[in-house]
Amino acid sequence: xxxxxxxxxxxxxxxxxxxxxxxxxxxxxxxxxxxxxxxxxxxxxxxxxxxxxxxxxxxxxxxxxxxxxxxxxxxxxxxxxxxxxxxxxxxxxxxxxxxxxxxxxxxxxxxxxxxxxxxxxxxxxxxxxxxxxxxxxxxxxxxxxxxxxxxxxxxxxxxxxxxxxxxxxxxxxxxxxxxxxxxxxxxxxxxxxxxxxxxxxxxxxxxxxxxxxxxxxxxxxxxxxxxxxxxxxxxxxxxxxxxxxxxxxxxxxxxxx
Amino acid sequence: xxxxxxxxxxxxxxxxxxxxxxxxxxxxxxxxxxxxxxxxxxxxxxxxxxxxxxxxxxxxxxxxxxxxxxxxxxxxxxxxxxxxxxxxxxxxxxxxxxxxxxxxxxxxxxxxxxxxxxxxxxxxxxxxxxxxxxxxxxxxxxxxxxxxxxxxxxxxxxxxxxxxxxxxxxxxxxxxxxxxxxxxxxxxxxxxxxxxxxxxxxxxxxxxxxxxxxxxxxxxxxxxxxxxxxxxxxxxxxxxxxxxxxxxxxxxxxxxxxxxxxxxxxxxxxxxxxxxxxxxxxxxxxxxxxxxxxxxxxxxxxxxxxxxxxxxxxxx
Numbered sequence: 077x078x079x080x081x082x083x084x085x086x087x088x089x090x091x092x093x094x095x096x097x098x099x100x101x102x103x104x105x106x107x108x109x110x111x112x113x114x115x116x117x118x119x120x121x122x123x124x125x126x127x128x129x130x131x132x133x134x135x136x137x138x139x140x141x142x143x144x145x146x147x148x149x150x151x152x153x154x155x156x157x158x159x160x161x162x163x164x165x166x167x168x169x170x171x172x173x174x175x176x177x178x179x180x181x182x183x184x185x186x187x188x189x190x191x192x193x194x195x196x197x198x199x200x201x202x203x204x205x206x207x208x209x210x211x212x213x214x215x216x217x218x219x220x221x222x223x224x225x226x227x228x229x230x231x232x233x234x235x236x237x238x239x240x241x242x243x244x245x246x247x248x249x250x251x252x253x254x255x256x257x258x259x260x261x262x263x264x265x266x267x268x269x270x271x272x273x274x275x276x277x278x279x280x281x282x283x284x285x286x287x288x289x290x291x292x293x294x295x296x297x298x299x300x301x302x303x304x305x306x307x308x309x310x311x312x313x314x315x316x317x318x319x320x321x322x323x324x325x326x327x328x329x330x331x332x333x
Numbered sequence: 334x335x336x337x338x339x340x341x342x343x344x345x346x347x348x349x350x351x352x353x354x355x356x357x358x359x360x361x362x363x364x365x366x367x368x369x370x371x372x373x374x375x376x377x378x379x380x381x382x383x384x385x386x387x388x389x390x391x392x393x394x395x396x397x398x399x400x401x402x403x404x405x406x407x408x409x410x411x412x413x414x415x416x417x418x419x420x421x422x423x424x425x426x427x428x429x430x431x432x433x434x435x436x437x438x439x440x441x442x443x444x445x446x447x448x449x450x451x452x453x454x455x456x457x458x459x460x461x462x463x464x465x466x467x468x469x470x471x472x473x474x475x476x477x478x479x480x481x482x483x484x485x486x487x488x489x490x491x492x493x494x495x496x497x498x499x500x501x502x503x504x505x506x507x508x509x510x511x512x513x514x515x516x517x518x519x520x521x522x523x524x525x526x527x528x529x530x531x532x533x534x535x536x537x538x539x540x541x542x543x544x545x546x547x548x549x550x551x552x553x554x555x556x557x558x559x560x561x562x563x564x565x566x567x568x569x570x571x572x573x574x575x576x577x578x579x580x581x582x583x584x585x586x587x588x589x590x591x592x593x594x595x596x597x598x599x600x601x602x603x604x605x606x607x608x609x610x611x612x613x614x615x616x617x618x619x620x621x622x623x624x625x626x627x628x629x630x631x632x633x634x635x636x637x638x639x640x641x642x643x644x645x646x647x648x649x
Contacts, residue, residue: 127541151547158545162538166592175535179547231546 077137077153077234078102079124079266084133086119093119095289097133101282103234106257106267108277108297111286112310117270118159118239120286124268125156125237137235151179154235155228159243159270161220165212169223172212173198176230198229201256203249217244225253229260236260238269242276254279274301274327285309301327339607343382343614347621349373376509384507384571385613386606387516389578391568393605394523395561396579397597401533402557405463406587409579410565412467413454414474415447416574419566420481420499422446426570427493428484435510439570440518447562447569455555478574494573501628502573504613515567522564523602529557530594537592575628577635578605578612584642 079101086094094116101107109117122128124135126142135142137153145153155176165172173195180186199205202222212220221244228236241257242250254276260267261281269280277283283300285293287309293300306314306327313330320326344356351370359374396409403413410416423446426439450473458466481499494506532553535543540550582604583597590600612630619625 125545127544147544147549147552148547151545156542156545158539158542160539162542165537166587167534167537171534171593172538175538175546178531178535181531227546 077266079135079137079235079268081124081135082133084120084123084130084135086116086123086128087131092289094123094130094286097284097286097291099284099294101266101268103266104261104264105282106261106280107269107282107284108280109268109270109284109286110272110274110277110300111292115286116289117286119289121156121237121239121268121270125154126150127156148179151231151233152183153233154237155231155233157224157228157236157238157241159239161217161224163213163220168209168211169204169215169219169226170195170199170208172223173204173226173230176227176232179231194230194232198226201229201259202226203252218246218249221245222249222253225256229256233265235266235268238267240270240272242271242273250276274306277301278324298325301325336603336607339610339614340382343385343610344374344378346614346618347373347378351378380509380512381504381507381613382610384504384512384515385610387512387519388504388568388572388575389582389605389607389609390523390602391519391564391605392575392578392609393582393601393603394526394598395565395568396605397583397594397601398526398529398533398557398561399579400583401536401594402554402561403458403463403466404536405467406584407467407580408463409576410561411574411576411579412474413470414472414477415450415470415562415565416569416576417474417477417481417499418450419443419447419562419569420574421477421484422566423569424481424484424488424493424499428488428490430492432492436514436570440514440567442566443569444518444563444566447564447566448559449562451558451560451562452555455558458554497626498573500574501626501632502575503616503624503626503628504572505617505624507571511571515571518567519564522560522567523598525560526557526564527595527598529553530598533557533594534592572609572627575609575631577631577639578608581631581635581639582608584639 081097081099084094084097085092097120109120111117119128123130126145129143174191177191177194180191199208202225204222204226207215207219212223225241241253245253257267257269258279271277278297280297282295283297284291285300292309293305301316303314303316315328315330317326317328341353341356345351345353351374355367355370359371392410399408399410399413400406422442423439426442430436430438454466478500482496485493485496532548535546535548544550583601586597586600586604590596613627616625616627616630
């Protein structure tokens with residue numbers, strides 16, 4: 077699915093949270109949204125998901141204007157992982173992941189077997205098989221986060237939107253999630269993720285760096301992740317160095333003193 | 334099984350006691366040896382029993398659905414003000430309907446009152462948090478109770494039940510006509526709520542997540558709470574305003590049957606039916622031949638039980 081945003085602005089009250097953002101993503105492309113706290117990353121993701129309507133400009137999935145799509149149609153076009161996960165939930169991991177199938181319940185071409193397969197596949201991708209029948213309230217923050225990611229995978233949508241997907245995850249599961257994002261891209265599914273860890277954005281095709289609601293830079297990771305630009309946007313000295321173990325780059329904060 | 338035992342016990346005991354043999358022969362349609370027993374059973378005890386079951390089913394299922402919608406186990410139709418709102422409509426309806434008529438107008442106005450109240454709170458729901466809505470519900474509920482009281486006192490009509498009915502409820506005046514009209518509204522209402530079960534499940538994740546998964550909160554929540562208002566409205570015409578059933582029954586059931594609304598809604602309906610049949614049997618037998626208001630029993634037993642459960646569960 078092709079995702080396009082044309083000159084999108086979002087104004088809340090008198091504050092411009094997002095202004096003049098344009099994007100064009102093809103099927104299978106992966107975009108990372110980065111930027112300091114309050115730069116408008118989550119707002120942009122909400123706009124792309126159709127949960128917020130742009131004050132100006134337009135967002136489209138293929139040729140379909142997102143603002144005109146009803147909620148149940150959106151749910152089969154894109155999945156959205158929110159930033160915070162509810163904690164006190166008596167549902168089991170398997171049931172929560174199964175909630176990702178809600179939008180298909182009235183679709184005659186989707187049977188219970190399809191639902192079961194989608195849930196099983198999502199549980200396996202996030203290494204949740206052993207936790208399937210545990211209630212969510214008994215899990216750690218990282219396990220809940222993985223359950224939420226599995227739920228968005230079970231939705232099996234051509235577009236996957238993730239707000240800080242690696243929050244609360246240990247290093248092994250962070251790598252697991254990056255692997256899942258890569259394989260989504262290989263399957264031709266478009267991925268947009270808000271990231272706070274700049275190093276993770278090197279695993280994406282494109283990076284958009286937001287600053288105060290506007291686009292500070294947009295391009296391949298190697299172009300956007302440069303030390304002068306990051307230092308200016310984050311208002312903190314940042315170094316970008318060659319990765320000691322591979323061909324990539326490494327973003328490091330340098331100390332003020 | 335529990336329902337069967339409850340039903341037989343409720344039919345047997347009362348100001349006029351009837352043997353189980355008499356009930357069985359009467360149920361088989363062969364007529365009992367005792368004409369008085371037969372009259373008590375068919376025109377007093379049976380409609381009252383069925384009304385108690387319908388009333389409890391409405392309160393139990395409404396409680397579960399409101400708890401799902403407001404994301405708190407401390408919501409119920411009584412506490413949030415739905416029952417009192419329906420009570421206002423019921424009082425108006427009773428005032429303009431002859432006692433002997435089918436109570437179509439009271440049921441319609443009570444359902445309308447409940448539905449309007451639901452729609453107003455649904456509009457406020459997105460703006461206020463659960464705690465604020467609970468408090469606002471209590472405040473609105475008390476205000477509407479006061480208006481109902483004023484109305485009942487000013488109208489002072491034999492057609493309108495006493496103020497006690499709108500505060501503590503009672504099933505003593507139930508007729509077959511009232512039962513039929515209420516049930517025609519109640520049962521489809523509960524079925525509609527049951528159909529929204531999987532969507533109500535999603536709300537536990539948050540409104541934004543539920544929308545992202547395909548549950549249109551801004552369109553469907555008003556439908557759900559208006560349906561709750563209609564179900565509660567129909568029940569209020571039968572038994573008045575009664576608390577604790579909608580809170581306590583789901584609270585007792587959740588640990589055993591889990592959080593899924595497709596299971597919880599019918600379970601709470603059956604559980605509510607049993608609870609109210611038991612409470613009503615106590616209401617009419619404990620101080621026989623005089624009656625204790627139903628709501629006094631549910632509050633006297635349910636209040637401490639709920640309090641104890643809340644404290645116990647909070648500490649584990």
